[in-house]
Amino acid sequence: MTEVPKESADRDPAERSLNFIEQLVEEDLAAGKNGGRVHTRFPPEPNGYLHIGHAKSICLNFGLADKYGGQTNLRFDDTNPVTEDVEYVDSIKADVRWLGFEWENEFYASDYFDQLYEFAEKLIQDGLAYVDDSTAEQIAAQKGTPTEPGTNSPYRDRPVAENLDLFRRMKAGEFPDGTKVLRAKVDMASPNMHLRDPLMYRIKHAHHHRTGDKWCIYPMYDFAHGQSDAIEHITHSLCTLEFVVHRPLYDWFIEKLDIFPSQQIEFARLNLTYTVMSKRKLLQLVNEGHVSGWDDPRMPTISGLRRRGYTPSSIREFCDRIGIARRENLIDVGLLEFCIREELNKTAPRVMAVLDEKPLKVVLTNYPADKTETLRIENNPEDPAAGERDVPFSREVWIEREDFMENPPKKFFRLFPGGMVRLKGAYIIKCDEVMKDDAGEVTELRCTYIPESRSGSDTSGINVKGTIHWVSVPHAVEAEVRLYDRLLTVEDPSEGDFKAFINPNSLQVVRGLVEPSLKNIKTDAQEGRIQFMRKGYFCLDPDTTADKLIFNRTVTLKDSWAKEQKKG
DSSP states (O other): EEEEOOOOOOGGGGGGGOHHHHHHHHHHHHTTTGGGEEEEEOOOOSSSSSBBHHHHHHHHHHHHHHTOOOOEEEEEEEEEEEEEOOHHHHHHHHHHHHOOOOSSSSEEEGHHHHHHHHHHHHHHTOOOOOEEEEOOHHHHTTTTTTTBBBOTTTTOOOOHHHHHHHHHHHHHHHHHHHHOOEEEOOOTTOOSSSGSSEEEEEOOOBBTHHHHOOOOOEEEOOOOOOHHHHTTTSSSEEEEGGGGHHHHHHHHHHHHOOOOOOOEEEOOOBBBBOOOOHHHHHOOOOOOSSSSTOOOTTTTTTTHHHTTOOOHHHHHHHHHHHHOOOOOOEEOHHHHHHHHHHHHHHHHOOOOOEOOSOOOOEEEEOOOOOOOEEEEEESSTOOGGOOOEEEEEEEEEEEOGGBBOOSSTOOOOSEEEEEEEETSSSSSEEEEEEEEEETSSSHHHHHHHHEEGGGOOOOOOOSSSSSEEEEGGGGGGGEEEEEEEOSSSOOTTTOOHHHHHHTTTEEEEEEEEEOOOGGGOOOTSGGGGGEETTTEEEEEEEBBBBTTTTEEEESSSOHHHHHHHHOO
16 A cells, blocks of 8 residues: 655654654663664665665664764675675765765775674584585575475584684685585574574675675675674664564574674665665666666666755655654655655746747737847745846747647637737737648747736736746757656556566657756756746756756656546
8 A cells, every 4th residue: 555644744853753763762772771872874785876765774874873862884785796886885975975964984894804704713613603515406495495494404513623624715715606605503493494594604706896806705694784783883773674584693693602782673664656676676777778877867766866856855854754664565756756846846946948849939029129128037936035037038939839729728828819828927918810831730929918018017907817938039048858757657566577667758858948047057056956837847967068958857846647647
């Protein structure tokens, strides 16, 4: 079921009730646990770009530490050299900072490879780990099923000395990939499959982005994670719900190694409608060319959202609104769109742009041909302090073709033969004559303007119901406008092949004619986020050059998606 949290837009965060993690933290603090410290960590694997689900975890970990006067570490879980890259490390750091957070310490699981190796040897010496020569298929078969206990590996009772010798030779690089693993000796009959002698180390002769070729054995996630938490004295290790079944193993390693008892706490991951957030699936979209890259504005990555025009504050607000839950749910992506729409409504300047491959030219026949006047138009009616800007007005203006109908229905309040509308911030005009080409297509409208009707000093006494936007023909600046929509067409794409649900209309590129005031706006700045009147919120794309403006649609003015789905 899709959920949209109902919190009031003007609620005071200080007045909201504590989530269950905050309650646990406050109980720990009241009991004097961990010396009254709160120390969290955000531990991404550098094998892809961060997405909106990671943003929830970032806001939770950093927000929790900030609320209780604690610290947060940024720790890269870099235990798989085959899939990891410095590019991802750099992008992750940039995204965390862009969201508005700064970590106390920057660590890597690879910082602890020597320590983790020593932990592994200790478990071997204590008779709690052994080297297994079984193949991956044999180990899978040994594990049994959720309803049937596993069977012991034939190598489970190897002598400690032999295990130590083999493990050290694994480290020395004597054996090929896949020939041996180190397994913890836990309980092959446990109902929790993760406790049936899990893998601790595997052989991978691969170059690591930080340790180079020093290591050819690498720890598995379940072995590295809890021990890294313990080494850093993390007090509250926050994970998503899929790690609930991993917690007994997390605690088992900590107990057997007698190290700092970090506490793992699980919360529901973010599931968003019309979105996939599996790194594997996102990588497919990139590698197979369904999107232009990790920062494609249709992607749920933080870099994609940034390029689309989302702000850090809108994403933090979204994360605050969805809250922290103990059960999985599906959040309506409309809430994310609402958060950015609400912010941009208050902050984005309004400008005029005609988005049409074949715009209509309006010729004001009674306006002097050689005259250009400068109109002062307010930047944002929601913010009087935003001031006004100069907009040139001339005898010929462009309007959008949809703002004119030759045979209009009732309640069509835009332009039609004999009809009158106001040009936004300018004058009332009347359509006198419709010009067509040989094929019968309307090419030009000849109109008259009412000189006394200028906005701000209207003495004409004429009232019109329609106002349309426009751009002066001789002053118009051409732009490429990318109209982005949701990448997938179904609410929950988790069933079946998600690529079968790719929206063929998720990107439409149209020609735009925009005000000359946009020639000098900057990319990746607040001023680069604007509202095209009556069209939606847009931002300047980094592909923009001195010769070519490119705008991305961030979000429509209203939620048009739900309306379109009802039509379908």
